[in-house]
Amino acid sequence: xxxxxxxxxxxxxxxxxxxxxxxxxxxxxxxxxxxxxxxxxxxxxxxxxxxxxxxxxxxxxxxxxxxxxxxxxxxxxxxxxxxxxxxxxxxxxxxxxxxxxxxxxxxxxxxxxxxxxxxxxxxxxxxxxxxxxxxxxxxxxxxxxxxxxxxxxxxxxxxxxxxxxxxxxxxxxxxxxxxxxxxxxxxxxxxxxxxxxxxxxxxxxxxxxxxxxxxxxxxxxxxxxxxxxxxxxxxxxxxxxxxxxxxxxxxxxxxxxxxxxxxxxxxxxxxxxxxxxxxxxxxxxxxxxxxxxxxxxxxxxxxxxxxxxxxxxxxxxxxxxxxxxxxxxxxxxxxxxxxxxxxxxxxxxxxxxxxxxxxxxxxxxxxxxxxxxxxxxxxxxxxxxxxxxxxxxxxxxxxxxxxxxxxxxxxxxxxxxxxxxxxxxxxxxxxxxxxxxxxxxxxxxxxxxxxxxxxxxxxxxxxxxxxxxxxxxxxxxxxxxxxxxxxxxxxxxxxxxxxxxxxxxxxxxxxxxxxxxxxxxxxxxxxxxxxxxxxxxxxxxxxxxxxxxxxxxxxxxxxxxxxxxxxxx
Numbered sequence: 001x002x003x004x005x006x007x008x009x010x011x012x013x014x015x016x017x018x019x020x021x022x023x024x025x026x027x028x029x030x031x032x033x034x035x036x037x038x039x040x041x042x043x044x045x046x047x048x049x050x051x052x053x054x055x056x057x058x059x060x061x062x063x064x065x066x067x068x069x070x071x072x073x074x075x076x077x078x079x080x081x082x083x084x085x086x087x088x089x090x091x092x093x094x095x096x097x098x099x100x101x102x103x104x105x106x107x108x109x110x111x112x113x114x115x116x117x118x119x120x121x122x123x124x125x126x127x128x129x130x131x132x133x134x135x136x137x138x139x140x141x142x143x144x145x146x147x148x149x150x151x152x153x154x155x156x157x158x159x160x161x162x163x164x165x166x167x168x169x170x171x172x173x174x175x176x177x178x179x180x181x182x183x184x185x186x187x188x189x190x191x192x193x194x195x196x197x198x199x200x201x202x203x204x205x206x207x208x209x210x211x212x213x214x215x216x217x218x219x220x221x222x223x224x225x226x227x228x229x230x231x232x233x234x235x236x237x238x239x240x241x242x243x244x245x246x247x248x249x250x251x252x253x254x255x256x257x258x259x260x261x262x263x264x265x266x267x268x269x270x271x272x273x274x275x276x277x278x279x280x281x282x283x284x285x286x287x288x289x290x291x292x293x294x295x296x297x298x299x300x301x302x303x304x305x306x307x308x309x310x311x312x313x314x315x316x317x318x319x320x321x322x323x324x325x326x327x328x329x330x331x332x333x334x335x336x337x338x339x340x341x342x343x344x345x346x347x348x349x350x351x352x353x354x355x356x357x358x359x360x361x362x363x364x365x366x367x368x369x370x371x372x373x374x375x376x377x378x379x380x381x382x383x384x385x386x387x388x389x390x391x392x393x394x395x396x397x398x399x400x401x402x403x404x405x406x407x408x409x410x411x412x413x414x415x416x417x418x419x420x421x422x423x424x425x426x427x428x429x430x431x432x433x434x435x436x437x438x439x440x441x442x443x444x445x446x447x448x449x450x451x452x453x454x455x456x457x458x459x460x461x462x463x464x465x466x467x468x469x470x471x472x473x474x475x476x477x478x479x480x481x482x483x484x485x486x487x488x489x490x491x492x493x494x495x496x497x498x499x500x501x502x503x504x505x506x507x508x509x510x511x512x513x514x515x516x517x518x519x520x521x522x523x524x525x526x527x528x529x530x531x532x533x534x535x536x537x538x539x540x541x542x543x544x545x546x547x548x549x550x551x552x553x554x555x556x557x558x559x560x561x562x563x564x565x566x567x568x569x
Contacts, residue, residue, distance in 0.1 A: 153366070184199065232392050232453050253508035268311075271330045275327040281311075281315070282307055282312070290327070302338060307327065358384060359465050360386050365393070390429075390430055433503065437452045441456065
């Protein structure tokens with residue numbers, strides 16, 4: 001009996017142990033299954049599989065979970081059972097050029113733009129000395145509420161005013177004091193038959209308030225901002241010594257042209273920065289000097305290069321090596337930069353017209369300026385040839401002046417492969433193109449440089465114009481323009497276009513088209529065929545009032561002997 005009881009007890013205990021063991025195993029097995037399910041079906045996405053997930057949510061997820069999910073469970077992975085996309089809002093990308101405005105010149109205070117129209121990093125051009133961009137600093141200095149357009153395109157707080165010519169200096173000073181201004185300068189300009197003064201706000205009042213009050217004064221005939229102008233070149237690469245090959249000579253066919261003319265007895269006014277008259281390339285080329293700034297600065301790399309493109313005649317060759325140059329310093333500034341203003345450009349044009357210039361080279365650009373437009377019209381009326389750089393603001397730029405003025409021959413730039421310089425301005429005001437990329441030129445202190453820009457294209461064409469005037473001093477501005485465009489070598493799309501105008505200038509063809517014994521050049525002779533396929537010009541602020549006759553085919557462009565022309569493209 002006792003034995004049977006013990007046997008039952010042992011049997012019950014054994015059964016209980018087995019039951020407990022089974023229960024424990026069952027529970028342990030369930031926990032293992034759940035853990036494997038978590039690891040094999042992670043609730044997050046692997047970053048490499050979902051690249052669109054915003055990085056802003058990653059701090060919420062422990063990096064260790066992702067590591068465990070990858071290392072455990074070799075079976076096929078499934079996407080998270082809880083979609084995360086409902087909690088993720090994709091960020092909107094910020095465009096890098098969102099702040100660029102093609103309707104302003106310049107779009108910021110920098111003096112130059114890149115090929116796509118964006119401003120390059122340059123010192124502040126607003127005259128405030130802050131070094132900040134015009135967009136951020138506009139209207140902050142001196143309590144002036146001048147709009148961005150004025151601070152970026154003109155000198156802050158300055159006016160160019162046409163005043164009563166009968167006013168004495170003391171009376172002009174009194175006029176300025178009545179309106180809280182300081183008279184910086186004033187003089188009579190015979191070129192346009194008017195007296196202009198340069199005034200600056202002296203009492204810190206808002207620009208628009210002063211402008212309205214000053215313009216209403218009976219002694220003020222007209223009033224405008226003192227606009228800013230900048231030289232049209234790119235940053236020069238390191239100066240190079242020696243005499244490298246000048247591809248521009250062959251492109252323009254200058255060696256052939258120089259068998260007929262060298263620009264002798266022709267005077268070209270170069271309105272630019274300081275020119276190194278002692279450079280061997282410019283020996284005996286500078287006939288006159290005028291410093292419109294009244295500065296004590298030395299020669300500048302830009303002005304010296306422009307003069308060299310025209311008149312170099314030692315180790316290099318300019319387009320008119322025997323031309324006389326009136327060196328007019330109108331651009332200067334600290335830190336190697338160079339800029340000018342409406343008032344200084346007016347003084348420069350007046351000097352050129354009053355001192356015998358026949359051609360005026362203007363390798364600079366700025367906004368449309370009523371005073372300078374008036375001066376250019378008066379200069380052209382005197383029979384001077386006006387040539388300007390199209391500008392280096394790129395395809396997005398509006399027309400720049402003075403190149404877009406209808407009295408001016410605007411020149412764009414090409415490279416060694418006859419492609420348009422990426423930074424060159426476009427427009428229906430472009431007359432011709434000329435080499436302007438990687439040009440070898442003299443630099444101050446007897447050195448040489450390699451540089452690019454429409455500045456140097458314009459200088460080459462100014463020299464070509466001097467060759468034509470040497471052949472025929474009676475050549476009128478419009479006849480000279482027609483000679484250039486009708487003898488140009490077509491580039492780009494057939495016929496005239498907004499990139500190259502009528503094509504690349506051809507010095508030899510142009511000189512051949514002007515008989516030395518006739519006052520009427522072949523290219524401007526009556527009966528010349530006008531281009532029939534040219535699209536009708538748009539009536540825009542930059543559109544030329546003078547029709548620039550051009551030709552549509554290789555046959556029409558052979559006004560000179562085809563034996564002297566390069567093969568048709």
